[in-house]
Amino acid sequence: MPDAETQRKLIEILRILSESNGEVGARKIAEELNRRGYNLGERATRYHLRMLDERGFTKKHGYLGRVITPLGEEEMEHALVTDRLGFVSTRIENYEYKTTFDPLSDTGDVVVNICYIDKADCDRSLAMLKRVVEAGYAISPRLKVVDEGEEILENDVPEGQMALATFCSITIDGVLLKRGIPVNLKYGGILRVKNHKAERFTDVIDYHGTSINPMNVFVSKSMTSVLKVLETGSGNVLANVREIPVNARDMARSIIGQMNSADIHGIFSGCEDMRPLLGVPIDAGMCGIASYSGINPFAALMEMGIRTRIIPLSAVMSVKELKRLD
Template identity: 50%
Template sequence: MMDPQIERKLIEIMRVIHESDKPIGARAIADELNNRGYDIGERAVRYHLRILDERGFTSKHGYAGRTLTELGEREMNEALIADRFGFVISRIEEMAFRTSYNPETNEGVVPVNISYFDKDDLETVIEIVSYTAHEGYMISPRVRIIEEDEELFSLPPGKIGIATVCSVAFDGLLLKAGIPVEPAYGGILQIENRKPARFSDLISYSGTSIDPIQIFMSRRTTSVLDVLEKGEGKILANIRQINLSAYERAREIMEKVEKVGLAGYFPPGEVGETLLGAPIETGKFGIAIVGGINGICALEETGIKIKTNPVSTVMEYKTMTEI
């Protein structure tokens, strides 16, 4: 039997290949794995790719790179399912740890989501994302447009990318202040009269192998455009749990970062009580935070085709500009 560590790397390489819109080479795979916290070089990736080729999971397309075969897609979805439980929380914890942004100096990195779309849709993308962000349903109005020729990002031909600040930024900022944060739920939050009313659906982060926000996004269950236009509808949101002892300090941090444009959270709930219909553990309080990709959901509601990788990587906050 092969080393479980190697098996995990093989699955992660297959995920990277699966998420690419075109054949992807060893160097680009190694770069993406490093973004995800794997210390692995191009040479090691080539070794793992040979294993995948031998198993029939990948297909080589000359110098362009590799794609997954039908067998590979099936294997990726079925293999190591037990290992994938907890992967989502581990990813959030990793990105929170890598967050280094300091609101006082405006230096450091924040976690971002990366979305790809057709060049012809750029004007609409900017308009709707800006509208959503300035209405308070995203984490920040700052974004970064990623051009096709940028070396750090591998974009499909004819596509442009947009980086939006992820809600995990708050986890990182609180963690940096010495406050542990527990990802509790991702869900659909009902908005009434432009105020949060209740969660209509929730998925616990501890009981899924897929990011709950990604699940709800793929189901197209939001109505962000209705929220923007009428003040009534459904948006993506998360709930974080924090220990009672950090109540005042957490509020202080959240209010501080709001002044530099990192917002999108609602007032914390009472200790041990439900928050917008979501159960909270005894001795803890909950904070509801809007999904960083609500603007992207609004774009999908218009019919624009857009692909998103939530909690994709970290980015210097000062390289992002307000739209």
């Protein structure tokens, strides 16, 4: 019997096949899985497809790919909606616990986002990432660049492409949690910036009520204007809001200071006694922490017309593998 994580991946593959017209190959399925927040390479996707074949949920059509069977459709319909809705928040909690980064010693594992780009776009992509970082709309100046044919987190980088791994803001939550501070990541949204100052959230999605990472939603709908913010100081960027107990405020501020010294930035509203916080409700007895999203640099690449495949909240990686942009 597959574990809960594998079961979710199998159901998601069935959904992809059900939503497609005709046969779909493993590569296309892997790409769509990554878009939906599952870091699964082509080889791993083929393994999951064989599991579905053995159960009679999918059927192989020669070299064209797979189709879903009537039995597969029935299995997909029986997948629990409540389990699906809780997927993103459960995934976040898992990665918070996997975070072992210690800002004082600058060691341990951090959460990363991954973006695949064409190799020909590497130089201008790195130049743009540096601009976004220097303007303060990213989490850290550190990243990892992986060339075609090499492996990143057990997935091969396709020919003609490169992979960029950057800090995910969930690292902040993981560090606070490891220091004994309960953290509730509540909202991901579009933050309106004016004269390089956070003004208010214009759109938010509750992490506990969605089956898709909010950052994926806003980026896919082209709702950001990171380039405009860089040029004029005003526009829309991606940001998150989390809550911590008011009693933990002083300790959290101290830890945030330690993270800043360890190249983890991005928090632009930390532990203020504001309700609502930039237009977002904060529960009684709690205080809010707002940070820019680690996806902002990749959103800027999309706005430039660079072809990207973005995988938010992708995996954990040793901080030693990420090097400063400069």
